[in-house]
Amino acid sequence: MANRTGALEQPAAAGARATSLxxxxxxxxxxxxxxxxxxxxxxxxxxxxxxxxxxxxYPYQEQHLQDVLANGNRPIGPFQGKYLLGTxxxxxxxxxxxxxxxxxxxxxxxxxxxxVLLIGLPIGAAAAWYGGRVDSILMRFTDVMxxxxxxxxxxxxxxxxxxxxxxxxxxxxxLVFVAIGIVxxxxxxxxxxxxxxxxxxxxxxxxxxxxxxxDFKIITRHLLPxxxxxxxxxxxxxxxxxxxxxxxxxxxxxxxxPPRASWGKLVVDGQQYLRAEPHMVILPALFIGMALxxxxxxxxxxxxALDPKxxxxx
Amino acid sequence: xxxxxxxxxxxxxxxxxxxxxxxFTFMHAAPGGPWAREKNLPARTVExxxxxxxxxxxxxxQYLRWVGGLVTGDLGPxxxxxxxxxxxxxxxxxxxxxxxxxxxxxxxxxxxxxxxVIGALxxxxxxxxxxxxxxxxxxxxxxxxxxxxxxxxxxxxLRWFPTHGWDGWENPGAMVLPTLALAxxxxxxxxxxxxxxxxxxxxxxxxxxxxxxxxxxxTIVSIHMIRNALIPVVTILGPVLAxxxxxxxxxxxxxxxxxxxxxxxxxxxxxxxxxIMAMTxxxxxxxxxxxxxVDVLYAYIxxxxxxx
Numbered sequence: 163m164a165n166r167t168g169a170l171e172q173p174a175a176a177g178a179r180a181t182s183l184x185x186x187x188x189x190x191x192x193x194x195x196x197x198x199x200x201x202x203x204x205x206x207x208x209x210x211x212x213x214x215x216x217x218x219x220y221p222y223q224e225q226h227l228q229d230v231l232a233n234g235n236r237p238i239g240p241f242q243g244k245y246l247l248g249t250x251x252x253x254x255x256x257x258x259x260x261x262x263x264x265x266x267x268x269x270x271x272x273x274x275x276x277x278v279l280l281i282g283l284p285i286g287a288a289a290a291w292y293g294g295r296v297d298s299i300l301m302r303f304t305d306v307m308x309x310x311x312x313x314x315x316x317x318x319x320x321x322x323x324x325x326x327x328x329x330x331x332x333x334x335x336x337l338v339f340v341a342i343g344i345v346x347x348x349x350x351x352x353x354x355x356x357x358x359x360x361x362x363x364x365x366x367x368x369x370x371x372x373x374x375x376x377d378f379k380i381i382t383r384h385l386l387p388x389x390x391x392x393x394x395x396x397x398x399x400x401x402x403x404x405x406x407x408x409x410x411x412x413x414x415x416x417x418x419x420p421p422r423a424s425w426g427k428l429v430v431d432g433q434q435y436l437r438a439e440p441h442m443v444i445l446p447a448l449f450i451g452m453a454l455x456x457x458x459x460x461x462x463x464x465x466x467a468l469d470p471k472x473x474x475x476x
Numbered sequence: 477x478x479x480x481x482x483x484x485x486x487x488x489x490x491x492x493x494x495x496x497x498x499x500f501t502f503m504h505a506a507p508g509g510p511w512a513r514e515k516n517l518p519a520r521t522v523e524x525x526x527x528x529x530x531x532x533x534x535x536x537x538q539y540l541r542w543v544g545g546l547v548t549g550d551l552g553p554x555x556x557x558x559x560x561x562x563x564x565x566x567x568x569x570x571x572x573x574x575x576x577x578x579x580x581x582x583x584x585x586x587x588x589x590x591x592x593v594i595g596a597l598x599x600x601x602x603x604x605x606x607x608x609x610x611x612x613x614x615x616x617x618x619x620x621x622x623x624x625x626x627x628x629x630x631x632x633x634l635r636w637f638p639t640h641g642w643d644g645w646e647n648p649g650a651m652v653l654p655t656l657a658l659a660x661x662x663x664x665x666x667x668x669x670x671x672x673x674x675x676x677x678x679x680x681x682x683x684x685x686x687x688x689x690x691x692x693x694x695t696i697v698s699i700h701m702i703r704n705a706l707i708p709v710v711t712i713l714g715p716v717l718a719x720x721x722x723x724x725x726x727x728x729x730x731x732x733x734x735x736x737x738x739x740x741x742x743x744x745x746x747x748x749x750x751x752i753m754a755m756t757x758x759x760x761x762x763x764x765x766x767x768x769x770v771d772v773l774y775a776y777i778x779x780x781x782x783x784x
Contacts, residue, residue, distance in 0.1 A: 305487070305491055306491050306494040306495060306498075308763070308767070309491050309492070309495055309760040309763050309764045310495060310498075310756075310760060310763075311722040311723075311756065311759035311760060311763065313723065313725075314722070314740055314755070314756060314759065315499075315756075317740070317741060317744050318499065318502055318503065318506075318744055318752070318756075319502065321506050321744050321745065322502045322503070322505050322506040324506075324507075325507050402615070406618055409618055410618060410619075410620060410726060413618075413620045413726070414726070414729075414741055426618075426620070429620065429621060429624070433624055436624065436628050437628060437632065437633075443621070443624060443625075447617070447618075447621045447625075450616075450618060450621065451616030451617060452616070454615055454616050454618075455612060455615060455616045458615055
């Protein structure tokens with residue numbers, strides 16, 4: 163949403179100072195305490211993505227029914243015995259399941275933004291570079307995508323392709339990711355277009371054209387690197403929306419199928435035990451909240467750090 | 477300006493047409509049909525049902541028939557609720573969905589904007605931290621989590637509000653929790669946006685001028701700062717309202733609010749084609765119209781913006 167209203171037309175910093183620009187941005191970023199905390203949590207989440215199954219004390223789907231029976235047939239609470247964060251009603255270790263959920267959520271973050279880039283970047287770049295009819299057709303198309311009710315379209319896509327190869331890949335997880343990406347690329351396309359439109363008129367682009375550099379090379383070597391800052395910010399700030407959409411769909415039973423443990427699914431599982439064993443809902447809710455906040459803080463920090471308008475202030 | 481508005485209004489028609497065509501195509505590409513229930517119907521019955529509803533016709537023919545119905549205001553039959561037409565289903569629920577959305581919108585604006593303004597005026601002081609804390613909670617809590625927690629705490633444990641149902645103003649207590657759960661995220665969104673916009677305005681030359689010519693603090697804040705700071709905030713109010721009307725189906729499901737949102741998931745899984753189409757196009761129209769309203773409003777309140 164912010165992309166539509168944000169600083170689409172601001173001039174980018176001059177290319178010649180690229181290295182010092184990134185250096186300055188880095189200095190501003192690490193001075194921002196919230197952004198640093200967000201960044202550290204994001205790093206930890208990425209560690210969970212790659213090493214989650216190794217860190218997890220048990221396989222996420224392994225049931226320990228004996229221990230649940232010994233507990234009076236109730237989920238085991240946190241900090242009791244051998245399960246650090248307790249278990250669910252099947253005696254599945256909650257920490258291990260939360261780590262599996264982290265893996266799902268972080269894959270969402272990566273796959274969705276990859277789809278957003280793959281679709282949004284070429285469309286935005288083509289619209290800006292060729293202008294005229296190409297521009298108006300592509301932008302009309304983004305108008306249509308913009309009018310789609312997001313979650314409804316994701317649900318429709320995931321039902322339509324449920325039985326295809328894409329739909330069954332990774333327990334149904336991949337399809338939902340791609341569907342979320344397909345409804346999310348419009349903001350990126352508009353952002354890239356806005357950035358490129360203003361860069362296109364600069365003298366270094368004119369110079370590159372004059373000496374006969376090809377269109378493709380001008381776009382990839384001269385235009386996109388200069389538009390990188392706002393794109394990084396947009397990608398980072400788009401991730402919480404994608405994670406939230408996946409959790410919401412999992413809550414509705416769409417996407418990751420059992421025994422996989424999406425955070426949204428963990429909330430559903432814990433719902434019926436909420437009064438007796440609140441940890442089953444509180445813990446996944448905390449993990450969701452932490453992931454949403456860390457990306458938001460990091461994205462805000464990146465925006466402040468990369469925005470040349472704020473230079474020297476604060 | 478008038479010409480711009482007319483062009484934008486006309487443009488909504490092909491957009492909705494494209495949205496309906498894409499939805500129709502995907503919907504019919506989905507495997508299975510409306511008659512695939514738990515107990516399998518005899519093949520002959522399915523055949524007769526398909527015949528009756530014209531589901532054996534080629535998809536383009538069915539689409540044209542749907543468009544024809546739409547133009548005459550007939551949204552067709554519902555396959556899941558066979559005693560009701562789609563017009564009935566949508567007509568019964570849309571009022572509640574819009575009511576819930578507007579309540580949540582009012583709450584978000586009434587809480588979000590003051591929070592943002594106070595946060596900016598008391599920048600890095602306790603009121604700012606308090607306002608930031610509230611918006612952090614709003615960002616970090618998905619609506620379904622908020623709904624469950626509110627339900628357990630206020631309905632089950634404290635018994636202050638009913639756990640489900642909706643009677644409009646007949647029973648205001650039942651509206652509290654759904655509205656609160658739905659508004660939590662937009663409150664955070666609006667207050668963050670307002671705060672950032674106020675902070676930017678604080679640095680403007682015209683504010684410094686107002687201060688140096690000795691205007692009262694209250695005058696500067698209300699006339700010079702808030703009015704300018706709210707201009708960009710208006711641009712997100714359209715998408716926020718669209719989100720509240722089209723995104724309430726989780727809340728409707730959890731609190732059993734009889735709106736149309738809760739039909740959507742059911743209608744997709746039961747291939748209730750008419751309901752899917754009606755809701756998608758209706759929601760798309762809400763989004764497109766609200767975006768137009770915001771763009772026009774933006775030009776109206778900010779004389780620096782001119783469309784051509």
